[in-house]
Amino acid sequence: MSTALAGAAPLAVEVAGLRLKNPLIAASGTFGYGVEYEGILDLSLLGGVVSKGLYLEARDGCGVPRIVETPAGLLNAIGLQGVGVRAYVRDVLPRLLPFDTAVIVNVCGDTVEEYAEVTRILEDAPRVDAVEINISCPNVKKGGMAFGGDPRLTAEVVGAVRRVTHRPVIPKLSPNVADIALFARVCAEAGADALSCINTVLGLAVDVERRRPRLAFGTGGLSGPAIRPIAVRMAWQAARAVKIPVIGIGGIASAEDALEFMIVGCPAVQVGTANFVDPGVYERILAGFAAYVARHGLGHLSEVVGSLQMPGAGGPEATPESGG
């Protein structure tokens, strides 16, 4: 462990064969390619970083406005603007070499073949530790959520990526489904090593003076503290449904927020929108973890994973079933 902060508390975890020095991972699309933080944040503090979504080719993304604030949340339709996987391998990966952190690449595609092809190109690249499959982006017209909302297509994409890589494969689940446990199981059966849960929730904000959506694209993906109770619920449902690890995502901005996900069963978490709010968020969370470990006399932070006690029923006599 390379830094004093991270070394101060027993935080290392292994997720799907990935060794992370701590359970904190920067979420896709909210951390650029990682290299933007030079001088602002030492990437070696993080358990891992996820790249923004990468297709075969570069993309312009959506028009502006692309981001609007909603109550305690952020609604975005970036549309996966990005450099394309080859430019990423050529220009970005070498710049991540100096950092002691896991590099996870967020893989996108308009077709099953494109997901596989992007993954194949990464397979030859050094420095990539795992592949996260983005089957849940709400802001594109093809691919994205269309895959993550259909169990059969989900299985196909995960299977196709699985076949072309030896690295851990981590599908990222969409919250815009009725039964996230079903999708968790489908991914596990198709060969996933872990799950990321959740991507943004589909939303719409209207400019009532102009009677148009506030985002140029129309609808967008909701993230940030507003969605945390939804995300914790879904992470809990997914973690109960499968044996593979679930990485919790959604509205994390403090150690307590991260611990909610860990307690419901996630060995690791991703921090998204909070990166925009505060580049110091990782140091704050790590300090909070250390305090929690000390306060609760834990040998290792991961002792809390899955420790949620679901209540019996309540009611004025606290007799079982009166909660119904």
Added chain:
Amino acid sequence: MSTALAGAAPLAVEVAGLRLKNPLIAASGTFGYGVEYEGILDLSLLGGVVSKGLYLEARDGCGVPRIVETPAGLLNAIGLQGVGVRAYVRDVLPRLLPFDTAVIVNVCGDTVEEYAEVTRILEDAPRVDAVEINISCPNVKKGGMAFGGDPRLTAEVVGAVRRVTHRPVIPKLSPNVADIALFARVCAEAGADALSCINTVLGLAVDVERRRPRLAFGTGGLSGPAIRPIAVRMAWQAARAVKIPVIGIGGIASAEDALEFMIVGCPAVQVGTANFVDPGVYERILAGFAAYVARHGLGHLSEVVGSLQMPGAGGPEATPESGG
């Protein structure tokens, strides 16, 4: 129109045969039985009031804590504590007689038969203007969301209620589904006259010090400003899917919030959590409506209903399809 405020702007609407003096309805479970506001708020200011959920018999509801705040939201598991439909008809309805507002009763059941039986009892009661079918409460162990998450059961409940009442039937949709348009269509086909959209979003908040849910019941329903972008999106999807009117619900606390729902296609809206925050919310919204009507030179507020202009694509050249 009985009050100066409501009379000041052309706001009256007809929804599923119900004449409302304005599009503002108090949402189920957030306004008691209406009678609690005596002296605080003149019910005749409102287009309508929805009772809290009623079963055949009285219920204790869940244990405490039943309500916790989350970022810009409220997570609740009340568990439909209530007096039962007969006590409502006997004790509450007479007290609503003096008020010039539509009375909508929120009907619950553990079984299809119970929904029908509750509705039948209401059929003989005076002063009831419509029936809202709660197939979407996340905080009960039977009934509730189990119905609203299954298209076949949804159709059964709506059909059963439809057969025993001549009053407008308004199923209340659950947001915890993948495709709300599907449920909207199922309800319309089963004979619904309008839809209420949405109920609370299933969530979970964890007390990390005690490693237990913060609510006694465990999970809860998320409401308030946090969910508004999700609710507006769903109301838009539902309104596009069916010809019957959709009543928009979720996070409304101002005229602008209500107008978001109206612009995406809802002729009326319900105000929930904001009732707790500010009993003056209706007067504020009505004043905001009047200002909006004047500012936009509208002959009638309902001219905005469904006026949303969805954008073409963006991109740096603003050429079609580059948003993808």
Added chain:
Amino acid sequence: MARNRDVPLVGKEPLEGAYLLLTFRHPEVAREGRAGQFVMIKAGTSPEPLLRRPFSIMDVDARRETFTLFLKTVGPGSRALADLRPGETAACLGPLGRPFTAPSPGVEPLLVAGGYGIAPFHLFSLELVARGVRPRLFYGGRGAGDLQVRSPFATMGVPVALSTDDGTLGHHGRVTEPLEAYIDASPNAARCALYACGPEAMLHAVARVGERRGLRAQVSLDPWMGCGIGTCLGCVVPIQGAEESRPRFRCACTEGPVFDARDVVWRGEGVSLARRARQAEVGA
């Protein structure tokens, strides 16, 4: 009758530590507010935190049309109130809830306050003294810094017994210790009525003190409140009268916050003292 108003802050007096006094103009609260009643109040309109917060009415001034709160800053809602500047307004609904019931003639009211639980007893003492009744106050806190409201009681001529958990002021120990000592030494022990406001454990202890000595106790409960008027059903507490075969959830905002200690189903007990006594009678 409760009224919802935007109330301007007209007075602000910082006390030690996290405590302060805030005075707002609200004619109905000023005129009708009684000891034990509360207001639901929120500074600003941010959705964060979302809800108003309950605070006991500590003082009223009908002539100036103002009321005063005694505030402990503990989180975002109380902090936003503490940050108000004179002239700024808060959204306020009140007066709410059922007040304390004055004792019968000849009965000595013993008031037991923990921390910010002192607030209603300031107003209650004013009410009692105005009726010619002199209460006695037992006032406890963690440390000396938590006993911020003392001089008004001296002015009213109300005897005060202080106690602190850490011994920095008054009796070193629980507030119920001087209470019990007083009752046991009193020649008039059977003619006392207990009134308590403070942490749940303290209320429970006071309920037991009353039970053991056959004294009536009124306790002001302090559950989480969402609306203050009986619509959110978030504030329910299990209550069981002597005649009720099982506890029922009652709203602390409308049927309380003041309850008869014997009707409360205290944590871990499953049955109220009143019901247990009745069952013992019947069993006997």
Added chain:
Amino acid sequence: MARNRDVPLVGKEPLEGAYLLLTFRHPEVAREGRAGQFVMIKAGTSPEPLLRRPFSIMDVDARRETFTLFLKTVGPGSRALADLRPGETAACLGPLGRPFTAPSPGVEPLLVAGGYGIAPFHLFSLELVARGVRPRLFYGGRGAGDLQVRSPFATMGVPVALSTDDGTLGHHGRVTEPLEAYIDASPNAARCALYACGPEAMLHAVARVGERRGLRAQVSLDPWMGCGIGTCLGCVVPIQGAEESRPRFRCACTEGPVFDARDVVWRGEGVSLARRARQAEVGA
């Protein structure tokens, strides 16, 4: 190099209307901040509003390790900053973005500011004067109340032409009118460089003024910004160099906020001035 810090407020000067000056301690911004650069800053940690807000660096004091912002209170983010008390801290990342480029020797810098767009030109004037270059300022606003930063320019000896939309101060009309009048009257008209910061329509007008007269113009764009460091991709603006066949989205936070006016694809134009000129050349 940008640094993320909790910065204490060390100075606060209310101006008229919604305007005020705020001074914070931040060694790196104080030492390295250049005119046209900005900070991302937020008071408090409430999730509402969620994000930091961009504000131009108006002044720096390397010795005191402080920098100053000129703030117009328009919404919750700016209001929370305006409500800070001295000693309280804000979360601040900076300095960010690309600064203005000083003109070549002998070229007269003409600064065009609209409303709070004056902020970077205060620092820019200080920088220029320190290098022996005397800029000239054209400063417009809706009314007299929007022209709050005037005396520092007098102190620096920078000539200022004021204008207001409502005629309450200076020229009655657009800020570009006195600008054009000055250029047209100047014997040195070809040796001017334009710098503009303010509302988009004003920037666009300045770009046209430059274009018509063959003058280079640097404009500071003002898009909505989420992060300030190129990761949220929320602040993109369509930019097209002369050699680029189509516009590309560029981040205003890292590649701007200052751009060459000729490279900007202005609203409704579809192509940049630079590209159009190149196409005309090629076509010709």
